[in-house]
């Protein structure tokens with residue numbers, strides 16, 4: 001029967017569970033673990049976790065561990081051993097850097113060095129892709145399959161899930177309609193939806209670009225603060241409107257609006273990063289203190305959408321060489337980089353300078 005969810009669907013369920021604070025079970029041939037997202041943990045579930053016995057660990061990225069001065073024995077990952085009866089605020093304090101400067105002595109944190117960390121790594125990836133703080137409580141289970149059935153928990157078979165997490169499913173076109181806008185009356189908005197029920201992405205097509213020629217294109221990542229509120233902390237709003245204006249003037253172009261808010265960490269985490277920036281950290285340091293990489297976006301998505309619209313080459317409006325490299329790697333030729341230098345102001349000058357110094361953005 002085809003009624004049961006497949007691995008992609010089960011992963012989407014697991015993310016929704018973690019966002020609600022519901023645990024999930026991860027298994028492979030050798031072991032099985034119970035996983036709870038640190039961010040959505042509550043007192044009752046923490047008490048129940050302690051009552052199960054065993055030694056839970058808090059799995060963190062090596063980025064977060066570095067700030068906490070905890071040893072990461074698993075390369076990109078650290079497994080912090082939970083002190084007996086660790087409190088909810090202790091766990092949140094380790095996961096969330098908001099109070100790092102007020103409470104610099106969270107440790108010393110003892111980290112685990114023996115045993116496999118593969119399921120822990122998957123747990124952290126799940127919290128990241130659920131747009132939560134990248135921190136997961138992990139407890140080994142003796143009968144993981146039975147535990148999942150008894151408690152009605154989503155169970156994920158790690159070996160089958162990993163390849164899917166490495167390559168997000170390509171979104172498929174759902175609908176498109178004519179949409180005249182200020183920059184161009186001949187506009188058409190296309191909606192793309194991923195198979196896993198995740199965020200939809202949009203392509204705004206201006207005019208009728210010739211599919212046999214390089215199209216003027218922009219891969220724009222969502223920025224609610226800049227695009228909608230006109231934030232002065234970044235240059236996203238002026239870039240969005242500058243790109244549309246240029247396409248309008250040329251009479252043809254395609255603007256992809258990718259829902260990868262905050263360079264892929266989500267709006268809540270971006271606001272956490274902004275709080276850290278108010279404490280004096282730059283945009284890259286703030287991401288790292290939270291446990292994220294500088295840029296968590298998957299630009300393959302944009303290439304997939306362009307291909308499904310029939311485009312094979314672009315004149316790309318960007319200052320980011322990584323976008324160009326990723327397009328080329330995914331089989332979209334970038335015949336020209338069209339610089340998009342707009343919107344510099346007193347508030348975003350340092351941000352733009354950091355992007356050029358640390359993230360390779362072109363001036």
Ligand SMILES: Nc1nc2c(ncn2[C@@H]2O[C@H](COP(=O)(O)OP(=O)(O)OP(=O)(O)O)[C@@H](O)[C@H]2O)c(=O)[nH]1
Nearest residue numbers: 220221222223234260261262263273283318319320
């Ligand atoms: N994490 C984080 N994200 C930010 C910050 N400021 C802006 N963003 C996000 O950064 C992304 C900027 O996207 P883009 O303008 O498409 O990308 P870019 O890498 O600057 O490249 P180009 O604009 O093409 O040169 C958006 O998703 C914003 O929400 C910040 O301080 N921290």
Ligand SMILES: [Zn+2]
Nearest residue numbers: 223226234236
């Ligand atoms: Zn922005």
